[in-house]
Amino acid sequence: MVSVRVEDVWMVFGKVNALRGVSLQVEEGELVTLLGPSGCGKTTLLRIISGLYRPTKGRVYFDSEDVTDKNPWERNVGLVFQDYALWPHMTVYDNIAYGLKIRNVPKDEMNERIHRIASVLRIEELLDRYPHQLSGGQQQRVALARAVVINPSVLLLDEPLSNLDAKIRINVRTEIRKLQKELKITSIYVTHDQEEALVISDKIAVMNQGIIEQIGSPLEIYNHPATLFVADFVGQINIVKGKTNKRLGENEVIFDTDVGPLKVHTGGEEYSGEVYLAFRPENVELYRPNNPPVNEENVLEGTIDTIQYLGNLLRLDVLVSEKKIRVELHNPAKRGIYSPGEKVYLYIPPTMIHVLTK
The missing domain is CATH 3.40.50.300 (P-loop containing nucleotide triphosphate hydrolases)
Structure with a gap:
């Protein structure tokens, strides 16, 4: 060797x-x-x-x-x-x-x-x-x-x-x-x-x-x-532009984005100017209006635009403020049927959002 x-x-x-x-x-x-x-x-x-x-x-x-x-x-x-x-x-x-x-x-x-x-x-x-x-x-x-x-x-x-x-x-x-x-x-x-x-x-x-x-x-x-x-390049991902709005203590920052304010756990990093917030589709949680998320922050309201059924995976594009957010649901048979045009809520955990500057 x-x-x-x-x-x-x-x-x-x-x-x-x-x-x-x-x-x-x-x-x-x-x-x-x-x-x-x-x-x-x-x-x-x-x-x-x-x-x-x-x-x-x-x-x-x-x-x-x-x-x-x-x-x-x-x-x-x-x-x-x-x-x-x-x-x-x-x-x-x-x-x-x-x-x-x-x-x-x-x-x-x-x-x-x-x-x-x-x-x-x-x-x-x-x-x-x-x-x-x-x-x-x-x-x-x-x-x-x-x-x-x-x-x-x-x-x-x-x-x-x-x-x-x-x-x-x-x-x-x-x-x-x-x-x-x-x-x-x-x-x-x-x-x-x-x-x-x-x-x-x-x-x-x-x-x-x-x-x-x-x-x-x-x-x-x-x-x-x-x-x-x-x-x-590696895998499916959502990317939205953001700008620092407010720092909450050492490790949390609220960014203004195209889809609304998003709180992010940043690990103490300082950011100025425009950044990119990236999060994987499988980390986005999907809710119907009759069963909304309990969280108050990082909740987005949108409309299902397209649906791709891939057997063990359901891939949805949800329109939020005219921007598409991709969501992936594993084992879709347990989740029920979704339809284009349906209103939904998205929750993005702050720990699952990455801040990129380049």
Whole structure:
């Protein structure tokens, strides 16, 4: 196992700064996900770590060794790509064996390692087949086996599940996480899928326009977003503009907003000028007029605009002073039927509102 350290990395393509001073620390055995929209620089950063790109500026270290100028095969990295990149004229066995042959691994050891990883990934019965005879999920398992069988120091995965159907994607990501934990391989995973990142990661680095906006555990990224971009990109969220109206003691502030005054537990932070108040739809409590909330503060009156039924989840957009507030109700069968145009009350707990300034 090794750690990976990226220090002040820049990557310039012509006039485009694809990466702008990125620094990242990945500890031994961790799985860190680079999450962000298309064009944010996450694949460029992965390619620099792999050795496929040399950065315009900055250094890459595996443990204390500077590998910035080393080729991919000198870094002992395992690579898994979006398009699988399997050799079509080779059997599954030979595809998995490719990296071992290059490394002159003895035949008996090679055979043992291939069968062991094939067993872990449940592809033993596929070893004599060719890629065109496999499903997408099976091809992805073969690509993963080929990357892992070489015992890489670092495993790098670039959007490995984006070509798979939803159900298969869930199964394969579970296998990837299980395998990574079992083998304790330091891994860096690129995706634009928020759910995937939350499920699979020890830490998430949220990227935007060539920089890392926030690094933290899935819990930290979701519940305590550091910037407006992170809050908006990761999961569903409501964001309203606010301005300080009154401070209530050390930890509470009332903000004037587009939907009315909202009290927030701020933890003693001081705010001036315009801010953004962010709160998750699942933290908004919904009440009917015949059963209003007992709280007097942070209660908003609105009208249901749209309803989305998602099986285990009911997603409603409620118009409050011409602004839509999203509400999510889990296990909707127990909540009764709601209709567009229905009058409702919303209660937003002060502890569930985050104040963002950028």
